[in-house]
Amino acid sequence: xxxxxxxxxxxxxxxxxxxxxxxxxxxxxxxxxxxxxxxxxxxxxxxxxxxxxxxxxxxxxxxxxxxxxxxxxxxxxxxxxxxxxxxxxxxxxxxxxxxxxxxxxxxxxxx
Amino acid sequence: xxxxxxxxxxxxxxxxxxxxxxxxxxxxxxxxxxxxxxxxxxxxxxxxxxxxxxxxxxxxxxxxxxxxxxxxxxxxxxxxxxxxxxxxxxxxxxxxxxxxxxxxxxxxxxxxxx
Numbered sequence: 001x002x003x004x005x006x007x008x009x010x011x012x013x014x015x016x017x018x019x020x021x022x023x024x025x026x027x028x029x030x031x032x033x034x035x036x037x038x039x040x041x042x043x044x045x046x047x048x049x050x051x052x053x054x055x056x057x058x059x060x061x062x063x064x065x066x067x068x069x070x071x072x073x074x075x076x077x078x079x080x081x082x083x084x085x086x087x088x089x090x091x092x093x094x095x096x097x098x099x100x101x102x103x104x105x106x107x108x109x110x111x
Numbered sequence: 112x113x114x115x116x117x118x119x120x121x122x123x124x125x126x127x128x129x130x131x132x133x134x135x136x137x138x139x140x141x142x143x144x145x146x147x148x149x150x151x152x153x154x155x156x157x158x159x160x161x162x163x164x165x166x167x168x169x170x171x172x173x174x175x176x177x178x179x180x181x182x183x184x185x186x187x188x189x190x191x192x193x194x195x196x197x198x199x200x201x202x203x204x205x206x207x208x209x210x211x212x213x214x215x216x217x218x219x220x221x222x223x224x225x
Binding site: 105 | 218
């Protein structure tokens, strides 16, 4: 069965600190995505990738970087975390134009 | 611009009653539409998807949805709700014609009463 694993499950960070959220998928899917979920906004796309070495900006990329070092791994990086980035972050993978498979989420609190 | 609107933030139905969750989309061209469900403390899971063709699509656990081009809608239905359907439901549209790059609605939280 498809599996997308996110770490950590919960994270508390300080304003101005660097935060890295990790995502690993065992589906051998080409495409991976990072979304954030906020009340009143649903899910919004931050960055995505079509394969190892590629990253693309989504709808709300400001303040975030992404890294796809391999087919399996896709990281979201907050170089200078701010309280407005407090949210729940979801990683997802897809083979192409098919179903998104989501991880269980990372709850990030920036104090 | 492409968008998805779910006009009902919260819906409560009795167990065994029928259900309709509303979704309106704005998209230039042929939309590819999806319903995802999020159970407590979990990621989203696909319920069903519409690719151009038959306007009524069947999903898992007895869910179905009907696409209407004239109404720009993709409402989700279920004939008889079970307590295990208690969850948040998201409607989404593909913004690259069938790609997995989606725009999501705000979600509808379904509560099932006994």
